[in-house]
Amino acid sequence: MSENALRLGTRRSKLAMAQSGQVAEAVRRVTGRPVELVEITTYGDTSREHLAQIGGTGVFVTALRDALVRGEVDFAVHSLKDLPTAEPEDLVLAALPVREDPRDVIVARDELKFTDLPRGARIGTGSPRRMAQLNAYARAHGLDIETVPIRGNVDTRIRYVRDGELDAVVLAAAGLQRLGRIEEVTDFLSVDTVLPAPGQGALAIECAAQRADLIAALGELDDPFTRAAVTAERSLLAALEAGCSAPVGALADLLGDGQFVKEMRLRAVVGTTDGTRMVQLSTTGPVPQTHEGALALGSELAAEMLAQGAAGLMGERAH
DSSP states (O other): OOTTOEEEEEESSHHHHHHHHHHHHHHHHHHOSOEEEEEEOOHHHHOOSOHHHHTSTTTTTHHHHHHHHTTSOSEEEEEGGGSOSSOOTTEEEEEOOOOOOOOEEEEEGGGOOGGGSOTTEEEEOSOHHHHHHHHHHHHHHTOOEEEEOOOSOHHHHHHHHHTTSOSEEEEEHHHHHHTTOGGGOSEEOOTTTOOOOTTTTOEEEEEETTOHHHHHHHGGGOOHHHHHHHHHHHHHHHHTTOOTTSSEEEEEEEEESSSSEEEEEEEEEEEOTTSSOEEEEEEEEEOOSSHHHHHHHHHHHHHHHHHTTGGGGSSSOOO
């Protein structure tokens, strides 16, 4: 290892390597130190089971966190939506950089938009959240679709469409953007149609809690608006006691006149995967100025959703 290099722990997938490479470059800029990627294989990368079956929560992060605790890497980069909502006491989220586009997108055959897909169109996604909302939208607008559970990386998923096995697949805009493949998108799904996963589009830079010097350096990359928004979203997810494979969508966005941010709106949805029953609510208030304020925004909306029966729509509740 080169002198004084920082070791960045990352999953081995093409997407993880791309986003970790981008973070490594930013960390080099703020610290003046070289950064070396340390590739780590997680259970979620090797298991062929569907995420809902293997528990979803933490399957992509446990091995990275173990490496951090053992001191084998100095910091790790995660997709925030993969992180369990409970933060271990010996680790800290040192930075949440500016969030990429949080929306979901469609990659469909023949350049089709979602609403132009033929009757009976087969749409691939591994996410109960996406299934629930796509099926609910289709039901409300007279569309006839079939959601098909799939696993695999971006290449694998898009190949299902290219090979004619599926009419379309749903992916996160942020991942395709980071891979330089955004031009393959045939439709951006409005958040009014499909709310993203809590934290979608955001990256988390995590390191050991005792590394005060590193926490301070990495903190240069933190975006306070992103942190406030995703803290509210993840607080809602935690209050619903739902894991990252549960059918929960949430998005906090900032409302203002372009120059001044005035308020934060938090929208959330929980639904059965067939789209027949949904609880969808939103709340708007001042932009939280503290971590506790952002947590409260999420937990209060979750309490309202639970009062309207959200718990019964999530299947197995994660513990």
